[in-house]
Amino acid sequence: MKVLKFGGTSVGSAKNINNVISILENYAKKDSVICVVSAVGGITDKLLLAGKQAQLKDTNYTESFNIIKDIHFNIVNELNLDKSSPIIAFVDARLNELKSLLDGIYLINELSPKTSDKLVSYGELLSSYIIAETMKNRGFSADRKNSQELIITNSNFTKAEVNYSITNKNIETYFNTAKQSITILPGFVSKSVAGEETTLGRGGSDFTAAIVAAALNVEQLEIWTDVSGMFTTNPKLVKQAYPIEKISYQEAMELSHFGAKVLYPPTVQPVLNLNIPIHIKNTLEPEAVGTIISNDAFVSSSPVRGISNISNIALLTLQGSGMVGIPGFSKRLFETLSQEKINVILITQASSEHSICLGINETDAELAKTAIDATFENEIALNKIDPIIVEKDLSIIALVGDSMKNHQGISGKMFSTLGKNNINIRAIAQGASEKNISAVIAEKDVKKALNTLHEQFFESKTKQLNVFITGVGNVGEKLVEQIKQQRKYLKENLKINLRIAGLSNSRKMIFNEDGLDLSDWKDQLASGETASLEGFFERTKSLNLRNSIFVDVTANKDVAGLYAQYLRESIGVVACNKIACSSDFENYKLLKRLSLKYNAPFLFETNVGAGLPIIDTLGNLIASGDKITSIHAVLSGSLNFVFNNFDDTTKFYDVVKQAAAEGYTEPDPRIDLSGVDVARKILILARESGVEMNLEDIENTPFLSDAGLKSDSVADFYDTLIADEAHYQSLYASAKAKGCQLKYVAQFNNGKASVSLQEIPSDHPFFNLKGKDNIVMFYTQRYPEQPMIIKGAGAGAEVTASGLFADIIRIGND
Known part of the structure; x- marks a missing residue:
């Protein structure tokens, strides 16, 4: 039967x-x-x-x-x-x-x-x-x-x-x-x-x-429902969840108690002592294997068998110095709740006996507060204890598994994983049997928590990264295409599941919490919602996806001004925008502190040298105990391109126009040609070397004509290049007469920094620097005479995009 x-x-x-x-x-x-x-x-x-x-x-x-x-x-x-x-x-x-x-x-x-x-x-x-x-x-x-x-x-x-x-x-x-x-x-x-x-x-x-x-x-009880068994976690919230083929009675009861709706906990009791297996099956997919619940021993690859949660939880806290060492408080508290027929879902008490926390259904919260405050009315009046504290909009998440007690570090992994994703834990409970570890978190964080924990305990160590990109112009478009091309490789070889969850340009923005389809992202963006910087931040924040990364591919001051907000939400920041890291020193340090405090990576390798590993190398030198004594560098691929192509047979205006057309300069070429861009770069390297410095501390010797420096617009600036051609030709002629090459050089030495156009002799390492290449020479205590040299393409959409991509991958490998 x-x-x-x-x-x-x-x-x-x-x-x-x-x-x-x-x-x-x-x-x-x-x-x-x-x-x-x-x-x-x-x-x-x-x-x-x-x-x-x-x-x-x-x-x-x-x-x-x-x-x-x-x-x-x-x-x-x-x-x-x-x-x-x-x-x-x-x-x-x-x-x-x-x-x-x-x-x-x-x-x-x-x-x-x-x-x-x-x-x-x-x-x-x-x-x-x-x-x-x-x-x-x-x-x-x-x-x-x-x-x-x-x-x-x-x-x-x-x-x-x-x-x-x-x-x-x-x-x-x-x-x-x-x-x-x-x-x-x-x-x-x-x-x-x-x-x-x-x-x-x-x-x-x-x-x-x-x-x-x-x-x-x-012989067996079969429970037919609308899902194919008990899942590792809620499949409506975690798409990677999968059915558990076999599970013990105790594990099933724990998961059911903590919100797995497939099974009602008292169900197990009548069949438990008789060891009658329960088979969970799917009415809509009768051929699916389902889940068998029994007392039979079975081997599992993971000590954690499932992750569950209960929503709509209120946390009650009874606390006060008058509780310490005084028996009877717990008895009176639980008797009060029992009389009101209020079920207690979670209990935790510190060893100090100063407080007791209870998790109950949110619908019972006001009744519970009224009843408990009445019970302890005298103690509250005498200030021995505080009126009951009620916190709402909470949820309980729980790891469940019979074998967890035999494995060290489960709770450590659980809490560190949640912490890395800015999921605050309000209370913790673990029974002596160690078959479940429960934590109370904000209701809004449930989906992120379940996905994060499922990835940690049930998936093949594949880390999901959710990327939000602002600025999909020349460099941003290349970055999207590189991600599209490499997604499969990253997943198979680096175990990184990289998804673009949000895109924005200056006009439109689009989002998809499951990851955008990159086959037609341009069409999607064109028909997206109206873009705004705050709106993009709010949507990124509200999606609340694990391992979120904001990527700034702009040169916009207002975008850089939002980094602190992203970091405070534990959203990593990857930027090629140099404004934040070259802003006031206190703001730079604030961003660094926020990155550490909220465990949110803040990477900006492309601030200097596009895709070249300059900042990373500098960081490794400092971390290993070396000390920077001086830096000599050509840090502008744009300016190097300009001066490598300018001579007495060309016009300076035409060369600058060519550099802009090929994407080597900022949209406003004055940023590059005024030396401000290079000054920002050497400032960032100086700061990363451990020196406190601001932009105004850097000596900037301009080579532009007075009219060029004072131009009111990009169009006016280009007009000055035509009018002042003789000025630029004189610069070239002076260098040629000495057998030198014109290079725009940044220097940092003895705590001082400068940028200027210099005539480089033929025996200098900078002399043969071609095209848009950058070169950086680090002189350190370990490299006092022969510097560490990094050289390569320092401008261009492809290499800048690859540098941003490398920072994203670095976060994935963290």
């Missing part, structure tokens, strides 16, 4: 009921079958709503009733039954009874627990009758037995306790004589010894099935 239970979704439509009938038909070919069914999906909630509306004199209860009526008759009509079937008459009669009951609640203005049990019982009584009569109508050997005639309880309405001696005898007697192959039982419903209608509590249909399975000592 088999016992199967089908949940509300499984019987929620005519189509799904037909699936259930097909499953039962296959089982009945081999053995007799007992089928326990829930109410049609959502009906129990609708019944409670209608009852509450009637109690409150809200005439909308009739509308709620009509919705319930329509749902059932629509299902009956779609089942295409024979006209002679008694279903319609039965359903109509039961619904008329239901309407009369609701009218009565409306008239007397009262909904007692006893009446509530009678009210909600209609859901299962209707669904079970419809399914049984449909099967009989189609020629199956099927019948319905009302569970209220089998399961006998006490009179604790809404959550009655089963009298097993009477119940087990009833079940055995009935099924020893039952002739039909398929028996349909309504779940959830029961009757008291006095004959009053009772229910077994929410989730009680699972309980009904377990009671029957235990009474008949069947």
